[in-house]
Amino acid sequence: MIKYIIVDDEHIAHGIIKRYCDLLPNMKLMKDCYDALEALEYLSTNEVDLIFLDINMPKLKGFDFLKTLSSPPKVIVTTAYSEYALEGYELNVTDYLLKPFGFERFLKAVNKAVTTTSKPSSTSEVKLETEEKSIFLKSNKKYTQVPLGAIQYLESAGNYVKVVTIDETITVREKITDLLETLASEDFLQVHKSFAVAKKHIKSVEGNRILIADHIIPIGTMYKTNITQLFK
Known part of the structure; x- marks a missing residue:
């Protein structure tokens, strides 16, 4: 469960954020x-x-409020003023949403907050570090929360990506490069222009193939150096 608060002096902003969050499980x-x-x-x-x-x-x-917190939880800034973005990133803000923002952009910010590691805080300790991290995936107008540890590999198909997990396959309308940016990059490795794998699920590597469970993943010529880094 991701516990959140909204800090905004506009009632309309509260309504929009809450409505978006209500579309997602575990918020x-x-x-x-x-x-x-x-x-x-x-x-x-x-x-x-x-x-x-x-x-x-x-x-x-x-931002003055944020500076009073010795080690704040994840923060997503929501504002109508773009000129403050640089200061926000200097304060380690997770993302910067410029009002008015749509749900797709909002979802990207939430995914970034959920999948990145947080520092513990004495006043607002983030438990995402000890809990299993997850990502929200949209498929056929449905949003599913998927634990990152369950994802075995990604397979690109044009503007779509098949996210293959231990239990199911979810097809999302997104490019594989964009999805990899959202995922924790240290946990996933692109091994082909159309494939990226979760390192923890690699069973074996032989020649130009990777075996994950019962799946055989090809290794592209341009991505062989990524594989050799695994053995160092």
Whole structure:
């Protein structure tokens, strides 16, 4: 379960974010905060995994609030002001959503927050580090949360990618390079222009083939150097 709070002085923004989160499994709203001081009070006695944070708010600005947290949880900035993006990345913000944003862009930001490793915090300790990380995949208007550890390999088919897991195959409308950017890159390895594999599921490597469970994955000539790195 991903516990989150919304820190924004606009009621409309709260409604949009909550509606988007309600489309995803395992997202739990802990509190609606309409200014940063309210968020500080809540975080002093509670823990969350993710903060959706506006920048321009009364009393205390978003980034000033963020600087008061010694080791904050994952933060996705939601704002109408693009000029603050650089400062946000300097504060290790996970992603920067420029209002108005659509669901697809929102989903990409959430996936980035879920699949990246967080530092533990004394006031808002992130438990994504110890819990199994996952990603939300869209297929036929349905959003499925898939544990990263269950993904065996990816197979590209034009503008679609087959995500083959231990239990099922999910086809998503996305390019394999874009999907790999969202996944934890240290856990996956592209071995062919149309294939990427999860390192942990590699059973054996022989010649130009990789065996994962009962699947044979080809190794492209241009990607052989990626394979040799596995043996160092």
